Amino acid sequence: MAKSFLKIEQVEKSFTRGAMTNEVLKDISLEVREGEFVSIIGHSGCGKSTLLNIVAGLTQATKGVVFLEGKVVDEPGPDRAVVFQNHSLLPWLTAYENVALAVDKVFAKTKSRAERHEWTMRQIELVNMAHAKDRRPSEISGGMKQRIGIARALAMQPKVLLLDEPFGALDALTRTHLQDQVMQIQAELNNTVMMITHDVDEAVLLSDRIVMMTNGPSARIGEVLEVALARPRKRLELVSDRGYIAARAAVLKFLYERHRFVEAA
Amino acid sequence: MTQSAAAASNVTPLKTAAPSAVVALPQPARRPMFGPRTKTRLIDLASAVIPPVLTIAALLLLWELLCRSPTSALPSPSRVVSDTWELIVNPLYDNGGNDKGLFWQIFASLKRVALGYALAAIGGIALGALVGQSRWAMRGLDPVFQVLRTIPPLAWLPLSLAAFRDGEPSAIFVIFITAIWPIIINTAVGIRNIPQDYKNVAQVLRLNGWEYFHKIMLPAAAPYIFTGLRIGIGLSWLAIVAAEMLIGGVGIGFFIWDAWNSSRISDIILALVYVGAVGFVLDRIVALIAVAVTRGAATT
Numbered sequence: 001m002a003k004s005f006l007k008i009e010q011v012e013k014s015f016t017r018g019a020m021t022n023e024v025l026k027d028i029s030l031e032v033r034e035g036e037f038v039s040i041i042g043h044s045g046c047g048k049s050t051l052l053n054i055v056a057g058l059t060q061a062t063k064g065v066v067f068l069e070g071k072v073v074d075e076p077g078p079d080r081a082v083v084f085q086n087h088s089l090l091p092w093l094t095a096y097e098n099v100a101l102a103v104d105k106v107f108a109k110t111k112s113r114a115e116r117h118e119w120t121m122r123q124i125e126l127v128n129m130a131h132a133k134d135r136r137p138s139e140i141s142g143g144m145k146q147r148i149g150i151a152r153a154l155a156m157q158p159k160v161l162l163l164d165e166p167f168g169a170l171d172a173l174t175r176t177h178l179q180d181q182v183m184q185i186q187a188e189l190n191n192t193v194m195m196i197t198h199d200v201d202e203a204v205l206l207s208d209r210i211v212m213m214t215n216g217p218s219a220r221i222g223e224v225l226e227v228a229l230a231r232p233r234k235r236l237e238l239v240s241d242r243g244y245i246a247a248r249a250a251v252l253k254f255l256y257e258r259h260r261f262v263e264a265a
Numbered sequence: 266m267t268q269s270a271a272a273a274s275n276v277t278p279l280k281t282a283a284p285s286a287v288v289a290l291p292q293p294a295r296r297p298m299f300g301p302r303t304k305t306r307l308i309d310l311a312s313a314v315i316p317p318v319l320t321i322a323a324l325l326l327l328w329e330l331l332c333r334s335p336t337s338a339l340p341s342p343s344r345v346v347s348d349t350w351e352l353i354v355n356p357l358y359d360n361g362g363n364d365k366g367l368f369w370q371i372f373a374s375l376k377r378v379a380l381g382y383a384l385a386a387i388g389g390i391a392l393g394a395l396v397g398q399s400r401w402a403m404r405g406l407d408p409v410f411q412v413l414r415t416i417p418p419l420a421w422l423p424l425s426l427a428a429f430r431d432g433e434p435s436a437i438f439v440i441f442i443t444a445i446w447p448i449i450i451n452t453a454v455g456i457r458n459i460p461q462d463y464k465n466v467a468q469v470l471r472l473n474g475w476e477y478f479h480k481i482m483l484p485a486a487a488p489y490i491f492t493g494l495r496i497g498i499g500l501s502w503l504a505i506v507a508a509e510m511l512i513g514g515v516g517i518g519f520f521i522w523d524a525w526n527s528s529r530i531s532d533i534i535l536a537l538v539y540v541g542a543v544g545f546v547l548d549r550i551v552a553l554i555a556v557a558v559t560r561g562a563a564t565t
């Protein structure tokens with residue numbers, strides 16, 4: 001069914017400071033289908049994180065509306081779980097407790113204590129972190145923190161999973177590993193995902209559609225690319241895949257030829 | 266030159282101890298008895314204990330030398346010990362009235378501090394949370410706090426005596442009003458500094474007010490709160506001695522004042538030593554609780 005699951009309708013965002021008005025996003029409209037993986041790519045400063053925050057409800061749009069399953073989004077909620085760029089784990093809680101905090105809150109009424117424990121453990125196992133569940137964020141690596149961040153988001157059983165440059169702060173090898181893991185989880189659970197990224201390979205590898213943003217200020221959606229590669233996708237096989245190469249080239253062309261990053265900004 | 270000579274005479278017992286420790290090192294036969302780990306631990310312990318012990322010994326010696334003459338205004342340490350020997354060995358006696366051992370005097374002071382400080386901790390964290398959380402509360406209350414906190418603790422005493430018409434609650438109030446400001450101010454700073462990330466997490470999870478308070482706000486601000494609590498306990502102990510001098514009754518403060526009125530200078534000195542020791546212990550207790558509660562995030 002092609003009904004739109006998440007619908008962003010003519011969203012605009014401007015920040016006003018005194019007499020200065022800085023328009024960040026202009027006329028953004030986008031529809032995301034259920035189970036779809038959409039990436040939003042653009043140069044830094046183009047307002048892509050602002051767009052994600054508007055969908056999350058953490059930032060209010062100046063104009064326009066976001067609908068999720070036909071309902072207006074106007075506040076944050078666990079149906080739109082966010083994996084934050086810098087993991088945002090609470091440092092005084094263990095990995096398990098960080099996930100359990102979300103589980104206990106979201107399923108306080110619908111699951112028993114034992115069920116919640118089981119559900120928490122299942123999320124931690126899903127990201128292969130059972131061995132380190134009792135460690136605190138300061139005691140685990142960046143990649144492990146982000147895996148717990150993902151487990152916490154998945155634990156809320158969100159309708160839409162929002163990823164804000166989730167692998168941006170990680171080294172290349174860890175990033176590759178986590179991308180594969182996210183791809184596998186998404187295939188398993190069929191989540192609807194909206195991911196912010198500035199990594200072309202990451203976008204092509206993971207997405208069904210890539211939304212390319214023009215440079216800010218007043219960034220808008222420049223182009224939308226369908227990535228019609230069959231799933232499951234294998235990183236190594238794709239390297240020489242024609243569709244992959246073409247998609248990659250299209251995104252690169254958009255970013256570096258038509259909308260080059262202007263340093264002066 | 267004379268200084269180093271004097272120091273050398275002091276250090277004599279140690280100097281003989283040091284070579285014997287060095288001699289122990291190369292002897293392989295001793296190794297099984299003291300493992301290398303116990304040895305490093307002993308060395309650590311020694312390097313922590315010896316310098317303060319030496320300093321204290323030197324200060325006592327200096328004091329003894331300065332106050333040795335029978336005409337000196339203050340007693341020498343040896344006189345203090347001989348004068349107050351009864352008090353030192355009988356901390357628990359109780360002859361009724363104010364005539365009680367030093368344990369009971371300090372205990373009475375500690376009880377007042379405990380009550381006043383506990384109220385200050387509760388009130389200070391609550392008010393600090395309000396001021397840290399709400400911009401309007403801060404704008405309204407912060408100037409008031411900034412003025413009130415500069416009022417010396419004892420200046421509150423006459424006013425509280427007028428209000429409570431009794432020494433006991435007045436002393437407790439003075440402790441409360443002394444300790445509360447650093448707790449309020451540090452709590453507010455800690456809460457204002459909670460990273461946006463944690464607030465976002467709370468928002469996505471839709472934590473309600475109470476859940477946010479005890480699951481995010483308190484732990485995130487805990488290192489700051491404990492800084493305030495530590496300053497607060499120190500100030501409380503400072504204030505109680507002064508307050509008790511004025512209100513009278515059982516308590517280490519009035520004990521000191523009473524000793525002065527009956528010219529028992531040695532008693533005063535002994536009481537000061539106890540006051541210092543108790544203050545130090547109180548500070549360490551709060552510091553240790555801080556480390557335990559914040560799981561090492563607070564520094565000792």
